[in-house]
Amino acid sequence: MKWLVTGGAGYIGAHIVRALNTAGHDVVVLDDLSTGLRRKVSEGVPFIQASILDTDAVTSALRTGLIDGVVHLAAKKSVEESVHNPHLYFEQNVLGMMSLLDAVKAAQIHHFVLSSSAAIYGSPDGQRVSEDTTPLPVNPYGQTKLAQEWLLADLVNSGYDLSWTALRYFNVAGAGADDLGDTGVFNLIPMVLRALDQGQAPQVFGDSYPTPDGTCVRDYIHVQDLADAHVAAVAHVESGSRSSVFNVGRGLGFSVLEVLDAVRAVLGRSFDHQIAPARAGDPASLVAAVGRIDTELRFSAHRDLTDMVASAWSAWQAFPPR
Ligand SMILES: NC(=O)c1ccc[n+]([C@@H]2O[C@H](COP(=O)([O-])OP(=O)(O)OC[C@H]3O[C@@H](n4cnc5c(N)ncnc54)[C@H](O)[C@@H]3O)[C@@H](O)[C@H]2O)c1
Numbered sequence: 001m002k003w004l005v006t007g008g009a010g011y012i013g014a015h016i017v018r019a020l021n022t023a024g025h026d027v028v029v030l031d032d033l034s035t036g037l038r039r040k041v042s043e044g045v046p047f048i049q050a051s052i053l054d055t056d057a058v059t060s061a062l063r064t065g066l067i068d069g070v071v072h073l074a075a076k077k078s079v080e081e082s083v084h085n086p087h088l089y090f091e092q093n094v095l096g097m098m099s100l101l102d103a104v105k106a107a108q109i110h111h112f113v114l115s116s117s118a119a120i121y122g123s124p125d126g127q128r129v130s131e132d133t134t135p136l137p138v139n140p141y142g143q144t145k146l147a148q149e150w151l152l153a154d155l156v157n158s159g160y161d162l163s164w165t166a167l168r169y170f171n172v173a174g175a176g177a178d179d180l181g182d183t184g185v186f187n188l189i190p191m192v193l194r195a196l197d198q199g200q201a202p203q204v205f206g207d208s209y210p211t212p213d214g215t216c217v218r219d220y221i222h223v224q225d226l227a228d229a230h231v232a233a234v235a236h237v238e239s240g241s242r243s244s245v246f247n248v249g250r251g252l253g254f255s256v257l258e259v260l261d262a263v264r265a266v267l268g269r270s271f272d273h274q275i276a277p278a279r280a281g282d283p284a285s286l287v288a289a290v291g292r293i294d295t296e297l298r299f300s301a302h303r304d305l306t307d308m309v310a311s312a313w314s315a316w317q318a319f320p321p322r
């Protein structure tokens with residue numbers, strides 16, 4: 001089958017494109033390059049520069065590319081930015097998804113894999129969060145990701161024949177190749193590397209959360225493991241699975257201070273950090289229950305936090321973000 005990957009020039013999307021190609025799938029990338037980089041899409045992979053909000057352009061890409069399914073990543077992804085600019089998030093993530101689904105219907109596409117997020121869960125009570133936990137997002141970003149899942153479920157409820165799955169990513173880190181590192185400024189490890197590059201002490205947002213050391217706890221997953229999870233999800237959807245959601249994490253929580261220690265160990269240098277005020281919309285702890293994806297997709301992540309930091313650092317040195 002042939003897949004259109006929206007957001008395929010972005011950090012995670014570029015890894016997925018390569019993993020799908022390696023697994024023998026034909027892939028076309030559609031991306032507006034608002035945060036993605038053209039150089040991350042290998043030569044030979046068809047690339048269309050367009051926004052998902054442009055329904056006609058997406059419909060035409062689906063039809064002329066003879067596409068069978070969509071892996072949808074194109075979205076805005078910063079919790080903090082979403083709190084300050086919610087309309088941008090509802091426009092890009094919700095209206096964008098509605099536009100994309102209009103194109104999916106027009107082109108009679110019947111297979112869909114969605115990038116969802118642990119942010120839909122909000123602030124659970126500290127236990128590992130399973131897919132059956134009632135979603136209660138605490139910021140506009142999480143609300144828009146949950147709305148994306150609803151749009152898929154409602155499309156099926158309206159009678160449209162769609163086999164879909166949503167992967168709820170926890171915190172994604174690392175690089176599968178030096179040219180695919182995270183060049184954004186929103187995720188913890190790149191933020192730390194950027195601060196060190198600039199001779200500054202990395203900031204830790206809040207140290208009085210109800211967690212063992214007072215800093216936020218997250219479940220970090222290597223981006224290459226996440227890409228491999230998409231290969232499994234695509235096979236699942238191709239086999240006709242009706243609708244399903246899966247957490248993608250490792251089931252292990254690390255605090256911000258523990259991640260900083262991992263960076264110190266990998267870089268072999270000591271540095272101070274600076275405690276800054278807690279950010280709006282940041283839950284204290286988010287750790288995945290990963291039994292469902294293990295059982296149903298036979299997927300489990302096997303790269304650890306050191307692998308994530310080491311590969312991110314290697315990519316950072318090879319392709320320093322400007
Ligand atoms: N990075 C994480 O830790 C994380 C965690 C959970 C979920 N996610 C989800 O993963 C997906 C990808 O995130 P990422 O970290 O790779 O971010 P990214 O910013 O690197 O990638 C997003 C890509 O989408 C493109 N894009 C954005 N808006 C678009 C539009 N309207 N039309 C076409 N292209 C558009 C961007 O140019 C970029 O290439 C997002 O849906 C995000 O919500 C990420």
